[in-house]
Amino acid sequence: MPTQRKERTEHRPGLILAVETSCDETSVAVVENGTIIRSNVVSSQIDTHKRYGGVVPEIASRQHVESVTLILEEAVQAAGIRLADLSAVAVTQGPGLVGSLLVGVVAAKTLACALQIPLIGVHHIAGHIYANELVHQLEYPLVSLVVSGGHTELVHVPSPGVFRIIGQTRDDAAGEAYDKVARAMGLPYPGGPHVDRLAHEADEGVPLPRVWLEPDSYDFSFSGLKSAVLAVLNQAKMRGEVVQPMRISKGFQDSVVEVLVEKAIRASKAFGAKQLMLAGGVAANKGLREALADRCAREELPLLVPPLSLCTDNAAMIAAAAFLKWERGELSSLDLKAEALLSLEQWSVKEPAEHAGR
Template identity: 85%
Template structure:
């Protein structure tokens, strides 16, 4: 398909992108029209499989993707009510993620694109999380995105559609990773983040915990010290024979995480003249974080965009939404596309951004 044909297809509103997401432990396939309308978004979760190990086992995750990806492809096409011949392009998460898991999705997407003789679009996983918001909200640039997940905690300046500039990131543990480690130390089931969030909201008081603000002008994050402080509190209580209530400990931990995330996100939004602050990533489902950020944004008169819970965790619809940016710019991938577990978000940025508000 030529660039002229792509432009005509976009104008007539017939753009259908099928996307595949296999970066970690969810196998997902979606069909999205024009980058915003979800026709199908099916997800096969592996939580029950990995729960017995207390975390994701990469080799097992890869095998589960192999078992599920074809079924998910068939289900997505059926749910969308389309034919494969209706598709304009195939998108797939290229990275970052677990290399074995990524490979399953990449091979499946390349095979389908080759068989149908339609374009392939490799997508950055974090770009997908950010543009999950585009599936339910109108975006107004420039904006700042707070990405919070199990593997990432970043502040991203987005001056134009598909252009990403990382202005802050974690120097050690990601927030979601810290949640899971703290939950494990407290004896809570995997995945631990939702349990810590629930307990924190139930607590009447909090065990005091430190805040890692780092340098005065820094937008970076650090949660390893906080995690160590929680473990120290647990160990000290055991040695003294004291009872440390899980809810109070959860609240102390969550208050510390949320305070730093909210304050730095607001400060970055002001500094970069953001018209909107976007929340993205799996930890965007955290009720404590959503409520605190909403209250602060209302106070600052800053528009806050948060995706629904179904679009916070890994899913293929968000990958299709980000892929549409590349489609509009005519930046397609070759069939020798490789899975890249440490793919750079800034390097993935659209080279010729589309002007305007989307």
Template identity: 90%
Template sequence: MPTQRNEKTPSRPGLILAVETSCDETSAAVVENGTIIRSNVVSSQIETHKRFGGVVPEIASRKHVESITLILDEAVRAANVRLSDLSAIAVTQGPGLVGSLLVGVVAAKALACSLQIPLIGVHHIAGHIYANRLVHELDYPLMALVVSGGHTELVHVPAPGVFRVIGQTRDDAAGEAYDKVARAMGLPYPGGPHVDRLAHEADEGVPMPRVWLEPDSYDFSFSGLKSAVLAILNQAKMRGDVIHPVRISKGFQDSVVEVLVEKAIRASKEFGAKQLLLAGGVAANKGLREALADRCGREGLPLLAPPLSLCTDNAAMIAAAAFLKWDRGETSPLDLKAEPLLSLGGWSVKDPFFESVH
């Protein structure tokens, strides 16, 4: 992403108004110095998309257009600030649904231009990772496990704002697999929370495969696991058997969680991480949080996870990540474009000291 560099590092407190419209939440927030949430307004479209069993991109972008102005106004009023108090405007540049991203980018560019303050494009996953910075002190180097509907990644963060993706999904993201399995069992959208709840009701799960890939790989693959669930359901239907959803949910969740936990712990050890961060919408999953907490406790590795309200898409996390750039005087040009496939490594802050010794 092209950036503009201001050699004079800002010295006054940074009051950033951020916009997040990467998928089906319209959100705006005002955050001070990357850590203090002055406001964080989120408008969800779940009820709109529920009847379709998933997010419809065209409808999502239309809903963003309808609500973005109201959400921005509410965020500023709730923060008890004036537009003239703002230091910068931040916006999710990518990745995400291109139509949804465009709504936020256009709104943010208009604000930055009219107020004559810097614009900062933000990587969505950087936002999820730095949601933890809103509630925790970070100690580098650290490892981040990002688990959401569209992403499953292991990210090495050796210094503030420096990201190295060491593992990612080769097919379905974990959250996507949860929703597909839930749909196959006739559960409402979004299915992830329902599968998590049912998994805790079962004493024993249906045995499911674990996909580890190559011995040294940190990548993930959940498509085969999803297919295994569909095969079990189809075979039971042909035999006239009934397999209760709680047993399938537990078997599926146990498989997903075990692979996520084992790879996250192994990566943390290999890269000498001082902390393991959990991030993304699936970070709200009770089974995953419990398993990671237990394993990290046994390994003596600090585990950080944001509160449930900051796990799902929200603009406060975008402001937290944007502060990394603003504090270094790195801003985006006003011809900023929405990039649905934006690279996380390419978005990293420019850190001359870190780059000189690595």
């Protein structure tokens, strides 16, 4: 009997059920062979946290507890499979809000233990990057620009599942800066989409600085830009002038986008990237998508951007990244712990010998 069960496992497709609870979305997905989405169910908590102007960690984790089982059942049903058909269970191990992460980790460990199938802990940013593989054919080496509420990074990906961070924010992430600027202008949470919309309605933006840092640096800094916006708002208030959210939004977005695009293009050239990928929640930003597409077209550099449904947190992207580990047999043990500050580079798959040391 054990031999027969093993044979069935080897010949069925790699069906991975993934759980994502790193922040304020509860999501469960079933993905086949790392590229075919059988289901991807997402339950957002935006309406709950909107009244507080941001995510409240304790409330987020409590809502994950209330909804994760229901979302799991819905995802399995939507995929048209049985739990016995699954090859592995994946879960976001980190980074993220530790209370939220714990809910997903416990749910995934429980399911993997009950079904006696492998467990795979996944890095959240690896998921965002590999959301692109759900809709695009990847060519290596490549560079990924990761832009989200908590992360702004340039990542060199020399081969599948190998990550090298070549640039990152030294203070506020771009998405965080968007939300803070939006809050200062009295815009609803989440503020990023409102700033993006207002920026497109303005003919001219308020002049704001670009922060380039050292000439050879791929790092980012948006705290000073945020302070510059606050100074503009305070000066307008002291003079009794009417604040113009559209002009401020355009000035702010133009500054952020210009720095992101220029550094991403420069990194792509320096590392011989065959493709530039955009990833993360702020990848849904229309201004950033348009500017990158225009610049990449001029540079004749292929740009990969996921659809809007795969930009924000979702479990399908976690399953896609987990497949990299599953097909190599790099599995997690049942004592897997949620890690709020999990390192992307340390999570990487074992690097092929021909790429080591480069």
